[in-house]
Amino acid sequence: MLDVLLVKLNYEPVLSAEREFDLGTAYLAAALRRQGFTVEIIDASLEELSFSQTAARIVNSPAKIIGLSIWLHRLVAYGERLIAQLRRAGVTSHITVGSHSPTFLYAELLRANGGLDSVVCGEGEWTLLELTERVCQGAPWTDIAGLAVRSGEDGGVRLQVRPAVCELDELPPPALDYLPHIKKRGQFMSILTSRGCYGKCTFCSTNPFYRTGGGKPWRAHSPERVLSEIQALHAQGIRHFGWRDDNFIGPGRTGKERARRIAELILAAQLKISFYIACRVDDVDRELFALLKAAGLRQVFLGVESLSARRLAAFNKLVTVEENIAAMQVLGGLEIPYTLGYIMLSPDTTWAEYRESSTRLAEAQRIVPGAERGLQDAFSAVEVLPGTAIAEELRNAKLLRGDHRGYTYIFLDVRVRLLHNAITMLRTLTRPLARVLAEAVRKEARREMRETK
Numbered sequence: 001m002l003d004v005l006l007v008k009l010n011y012e013p014v015l016s017a018e019r020e021f022d023l024g025t026a027y028l029a030a031a032l033r034r035q036g037f038t039v040e041i042i043d044a045s046l047e048e049l050s051f052s053q054t055a056a057r058i059v060n061s062p063a064k065i066i067g068l069s070i071w072l073h074r075l076v077a078y079g080e081r082l083i084a085q086l087r088r089a090g091v092t093s094h095i096t097v098g099s100h101s102p103t104f105l106y107a108e109l110l111r112a113n114g115g116l117d118s119v120v121c122g123e124g125e126w127t128l129l130e131l132t133e134r135v136c137q138g139a140p141w142t143d144i145a146g147l148a149v150r151s152g153e154d155g156g157v158r159l160q161v162r163p164a165v166c167e168l169d170e171l172p173p174p175a176l177d178y179l180p181h182i183k184k185r186g187q188f189m190s191i192l193t194s195r196g197c198y199g200k201c202t203f204c205s206t207n208p209f210y211r212t213g214g215g216k217p218w219r220a221h222s223p224e225r226v227l228s229e230i231q232a233l234h235a236q237g238i239r240h241f242g243w244r245d246d247n248f249i250g251p252g253r254t255g256k257e258r259a260r261r262i263a264e265l266i267l268a269a270q271l272k273i274s275f276y277i278a279c280r281v282d283d284v285d286r287e288l289f290a291l292l293k294a295a296g297l298r299q300v301f302l303g304v305e306s307l308s309a310r311r312l313a314a315f316n317k318l319v320t321v322e323e324n325i326a327a328m329q330v331l332g333g334l335e336i337p338y339t340l341g342y343i344m345l346s347p348d349t350t351w352a353e354y355r356e357s358s359t360r361l362a363e364a365q366r367i368v369p370g371a372e373r374g375l376q377d378a379f380s381a382v383e384v385l386p387g388t389a390i391a392e393e394l395r396n397a398k399l400l401r402g403d404h405r406g407y408t409y410i411f412l413d414v415r416v417r418l419l420h421n422a423i424t425m426l427r428t429l430t431r432p433l434a435r436v437l438a439e440a441v442r443k444e445a446r447r448e449m450r451e452t453k
């Protein structure tokens, strides 16, 4: 008999190059197995399983608990359809869901889906462990902290907050069930050196998610633990890593010291590896990044978001246009390739702000090394996610449309709206070609990254 089946849902438009080792289910499985529970993982995304293939695999599983990872907001409707399908097929196991969107939408999910038993809110390791213990013992499970459940007959929902996982080193290293799959495909191996972010950008759910259980919004593995995970994977033949932290560097001097120590440990261990990171612009420091490059840093995702001072203020980015440019110049000067996180359009973007942002970006692309290649989408529009300040602002202003399955909004400036509509129409017409081109560009970038090592 299997205790828990964890399923990472597939999202079909995700490009194959973006299908990465899933750390969410891997951390959960490891925490459960350490306590002696039997766990299987289905990564429907990595295996590129269709809806019916995923449903069939779950229906045939003897697991007592089925945990679905709704890791993208766009997967909420897909997850709901899957739960209904499983119940129709006669599945009687406990079904729970988790990840960012369910954490903020637990009430809507429980009210809309009679087949859903519970929602794991926030970081799931200890909550899922307690749920598994109770279900396996046949004990009541509706009073578990961190688990949202129905209460009473009137559509009520209850959630008792569980404290955050403050000491990440207490968690066992993630389960490596899909490592052979990654190796066979010659892909990068994802690891996590920290969780969360100290930034409070209005469009981002990272900080609210990691503050669900209180404690610091950014928490990290020790440098020694990071090194030991890398060494264990290196011994298995892995050379290329994606450090999937929301913000690798972390706050202030402590964050930079930790990053420095990790680089020093990798160099001292003489590991020939390459890796990429994501960070804020105000964490980019020439000396630190030169050291990280020596340790194997080959790509940075840089959260620039805008080169309009008013847009940066509206996003609560807490950096200046000049800091954005300076960070790009440091990375360009060190010849570290970078991708720009950039939001050109949001509901209250004025035509003047759009013009300012696109003009300054064009200027930066002309003078800053690497900036031209860093932009992925010149007309990117903000995605409104549950739990974010921007979702709340739009809701209060009665500008938020849709429901928990997906939010939309209208652009207040008519010229911005027309521009967005025109781009959307063009993209719909050229999507198949764009997908092929984007895939080719990504493959090329990753090939370059491997070859520069």
Ligand code: SF4
Binding pocket: 196, 197, 198, 199, 200, 201, 204, 205, 206, 207, 246, 247, 280, 303
């Ligand atoms: S800096 Fe990045 S990860 Fe941090 S809150 Fe802002 S967008 Fe989110």
